[in-house]
Amino acid sequence: MSSEVRLFIDGAEFRVPAGISVAAALRHAGYEATRRAFDASPRAAFCGMGVCFECRVRIDGSERLGCLERVTDDMDIRCDA
């Protein structure tokens, strides 16, 4: 079993440790925000447990909470940030 997972964030390829959350993978890849608020301010994972909804991203075409999803090979993650 590989200790890394290959995934795509906004079309760019990254390799991240297996077993981490999507929110952690975004930080690992250098993303400090997952989306923008209505006033264009950056928003990012805050609670890490599915309460604040600040980590919303599109994963393989569906909106999900990045803190509750584990990375998988070839996952396609899209951020609005």
Ligand code: FES
């Ligand atoms: S970080 Fe709060 S819901 Fe994901």
